[in-house]
Amino acid sequence: MxxxxxxxxxxxxxxxxxxxxxxxxxxxxxxxxxxxNTVQVWPHLMIRQFIATVVITLNTLLxxxxxxAPLVExxxxxxxxxxxxxxxxxLNLQExxxxxxxxxxxxxxxxxxxxxxxxxxxxxxxxxxTGVWFYSNKxxxxxxxxxxxxxxxxxxLVLIDAALPAKQWIGGLIRGVFGVPKDDSAxxxxxxxxxxxxxxxxxxxxxxxxxxxxGFLVRLIWKANKSEIVIAMFTGFVAxxxxxxxxxxxxxxxxxxxxxxxxLGETS
Amino acid sequence: MANSRKGLGRFSxxxxxxxxxxxxIYRSVIRNPWPNNARTRALAVMNSVFLHLQPTRTxxxxxKITYTWGLGGISFLFFLLLTITGVMLMFYYVPTVPDxxxxxxxxxxxxxxGQLMRNVHRWSAHGMVITVxxxxxxxxxxGSYRPPREFNWVxxxxxxxxxxxxxxxxxxxxxxxxxxxxxxxxANMAGATPYLGELVSLLLLGxxxxxxxxxVRFYTLHVIAMPLLTALFLSVHFWRxxxxxxxxxx
Numbered sequence: 001m002x003x004x005x006x007x008x009x010x011x012x013x014x015x016x017x018x019x020x021x022x023x024x025x026x027x028x029x030x031x032x033x034x035x036x037n038t039v040q041v042w043p044h045l046m047i048r049q050f051i052a053t054v055v056i057t058l059n060t061l062l063x064x065x066x067x068x069a070p071l072v073e074x075x076x077x078x079x080x081x082x083x084x085x086x087x088x089x090x091l092n093l094q095e096x097x098x099x100x101x102x103x104x105x106x107x108x109x110x111x112x113x114x115x116x117x118x119x120x121x122x123x124x125x126x127x128x129x130t131g132v133w134f135y136s137n138k139x140x141x142x143x144x145x146x147x148x149x150x151x152x153x154x155x156x157l158v159l160i161d162a163a164l165p166a167k168q169w170i171g172g173l174i175r176g177v178f179g180v181p182k183d184d185s186a187x188x189x190x191x192x193x194x195x196x197x198x199x200x201x202x203x204x205x206x207x208x209x210x211x212x213x214x215g216f217l218v219r220l221i222w223k224a225n226k227s228e229i230v231i232a233m234f235t236g237f238v239a240x241x242x243x244x245x246x247x248x249x250x251x252x253x254x255x256x257x258x259x260x261x262x263x264l265g266e267t268s
Numbered sequence: 269m270a271n272s273r274k275g276l277g278r279f280s281x282x283x284x285x286x287x288x289x290x291x292x293i294y295r296s297v298i299r300n301p302w303p304n305n306a307r308t309r310a311l312a313v314m315n316s317v318f319l320h321l322q323p324t325r326t327x328x329x330x331x332k333i334t335y336t337w338g339l340g341g342i343s344f345l346f347f348l349l350l351t352i353t354g355v356m357l358m359f360y361y362v363p364t365v366p367d368x369x370x371x372x373x374x375x376x377x378x379x380x381x382g383q384l385m386r387n388v389h390r391w392s393a394h395g396m397v398i399t400v401x402x403x404x405x406x407x408x409x410x411g412s413y414r415p416p417r418e419f420n421w422v423x424x425x426x427x428x429x430x431x432x433x434x435x436x437x438x439x440x441x442x443x444x445x446x447x448x449x450x451x452x453x454x455a456n457m458a459g460a461t462p463y464l465g466e467l468v469s470l471l472l473l474g475x476x477x478x479x480x481x482x483x484v485r486f487y488t489l490h491v492i493a494m495p496l497l498t499a500l501f502l503s504v505h506f507w508r509x510x511x512x513x514x515x516x517x518x
Contacts, residue, residue: 020516036313037328040309041323041324041326042312044302049341052338052341053345056342056345056395057349060349063388063391064384064390069386070444070446072444073444075369075447077448077477081445088394088430090450093457095471103460103465106460114428117425117428118421118425121414121417125414127415129411130410131412132411134409135410142488225413231409238405
């Protein structure tokens, strides 16, 4: 068979991109020419699928044999555990809840995130480079930079908010500017202004600024085009998701206070 | 070959097998010849209800494990494992408050392999959420969402939401403290929706707070409504891969 293996050593990224572009052009060409570089699905793909199935099934069975799913005491609406945590894949949202208005953290940001995810192919819509990992030479450095940038920025934000909560200093600012005594009740003008600023404007401002600065830096350092900026944004999203999940799992203890993992303690 | 044994009679070595494979029963079930050459193997893929989603030929670079790591397929495998273990669990679980918890205890203590089914179900659920997320990352970093595959990416985002929702609805069913309060936290977040908050909360919980109505609602969503919806979107998702072409050809 002419091509059961790619010719020569593993092709470079550039070669791969060119080869795939050529293949796309061949869609209008005769079947026999397109067939020339193909192999049979049975056995080549089927054997890979079979091995993957067996490996994953056996490993899951093994995990199932070794580690039991948790089952604590029966549900009791009168007794709230402390801390009361969401399932791990929602812990990142619960972490956001601690820093901004609940409607913003729990509804608007996830909806915008899902919407932005769905919109990606309509923003980055040039097919050049499809089918190759990190389809440009700048792809990997942009990814690493975005990942580290997001990690550092978010850890800093969580620590700052733990040391000096936004509600506190914004409240102090309002009282200073207006020269009024403290009145945080929800109905008062001061309370509503505080909520609007610390719960909405400040968090939205921080998130948007961080994203814009990331895009700006990536553009500045690597002269990134649209594709690479999209890589930066997506990597920022993935890094946020992972980091906030880790913080929610391992660093939030009683009353969702920030603690070292070994000091987390039991759920009461 | 089979024909060369014509003179040997009914009870010679090999004739039982050949007799069976030439019988009407066998030929009515298995329509293709044994897949041991290029033609019969292509036929086996093309004529099989389960396999004919795949093409009969593909490019070698498309099936390199290091390209996709098989993440989409593994996600689907976890979905199948979850369905099978889920059905097993359904034989012994009833969504009543507070008996649901006792059914869980029975499943774990009395039912043969009940603990194993539950554990595999739980691990597969975690596995599916993780693999689906990694699959999304793979598709993104290989640029496999670009035209003509945009719609398939959108279907994929819908499937991501389906995966999370399936996991969330399933989380309530054991009816222990973890379940109850985790779902309460999630429902409070949903109830914070601007303007529609109360309606969303009522739609989700079936009541003012998590209770019997919620359990039945989540059970129905978890065992039939969401799996059907997910299967529907999965069909479209797989079909689009064939129609748009796999990102490395064919």
